[in-house]
Ligand SMILES: Nc1nc2c(ncn2[C@@H]2O[C@H](COP(=O)(O)OP(=O)(O)OP(=O)(O)O)[C@@H](O)[C@H]2O)c(=O)[nH]1
């Protein structure tokens with residue numbers, strides 16, 4: 395008996411693919427304004443380290459988030475300030491570079507600061523935006539720490555930013571009486587989450603149509619060795635004071651997978667500028683470094699989803715801030731001055 399003739403199946407009608415959106419958002423602000431805290435809140439995971447100290451973030455850090463059909467890449471940046479060391483100037487350059495190709499710019503301001511005072515970092519940022527003719531969204535952060543009238547005054551001052559409030563030395567020059575670069579103002583607490591959802595919605599709506607650049611579940615684009623070094627640097631920043639955090643850098647030198655259940659052996663080196671820094675980091679009988687190592691190990695283990703065996707060494711390197719290899723590890727472009 396012949397097989398019954400099976401009518402050909404019509405090719406399924408392709409459902410019109412929902413158009414996707416994709417865009418990048420640069421997060422600028424003075425040191426310590428809460429940029430990294432905000433990026434972590436927007437992404438919903440820790441992609442960038444946070445400490446109470448200024449200049450924690452040293453290069454552009456990427457956090458990725460999907461909201462409905464929209465994929466957004468948030469670029470956390472180092473704080474913008476009047477840099478003196480070449481390394482600091484490169485950090486500030488990296489922050490401005492984040493603005494150039496962004497579809498939206500957020501300027502994060504610590505609401506406890508007064509607007510427009512001489513030498514104020516936020517005034518410098520307003521000047522930079524004006525001279526680049528870039529519009530931005532003003533994000534008044536840490537609203538949990540200020541009273542409403544203070545907040546409203548600050549919002550008013552910043553939205554009336556003019557040439558007279560911009561200190562000399564801002565990138566480029568702008569026309570006298572240049573208009574405020576801010577199109578919108580949001581008042582949030584990045585730490586506690588208030589206002590973050592509204593800000594996210596607003597940013598999503600600004601993203602242009604386009605294909606996604608990353609897989610749906612990807613939240614960061616830095617390599618794991620860098621992220622692990624950043625975690626250790628965060629623990630060092632939290633434990634140390636004065637100039638010491640700015641005198642050190644951390645690099646992952648060895649990453650050895652030891653097979654299922656055995657975890658990963660990670661060797662990191664902490665470079666410091668002076669011999670006198672070493673005993674401070676080690677602490678009595680090495681106790682401080684041991685404590686820092688334990689905290690970093692636990693967080694790295696969580697990040698990689700398997701046990702991390704972390705070995706930390708401290709090396710004195712008087713010129714590490716001028717070494718191209720150190721800058722590269724930090725994610726900065728080397729320049730001599
Ligand atoms: N109370 C309060 N603290 C906040 C808020 N957002 C951030 N912080 C704190 O402010 C400090 C600085 O936060 P970061 O996110 O590291 O600031 P940043 O702008 O990335 O700093 P740099 O990388 O040094 O430029 C940390 O101690 C945060 O916990 C907030 O909304 N409320």
Ligand SMILES: [Mg+2]
Nearest residue numbers: 429430450451
């Ligand atoms: Mg930061």
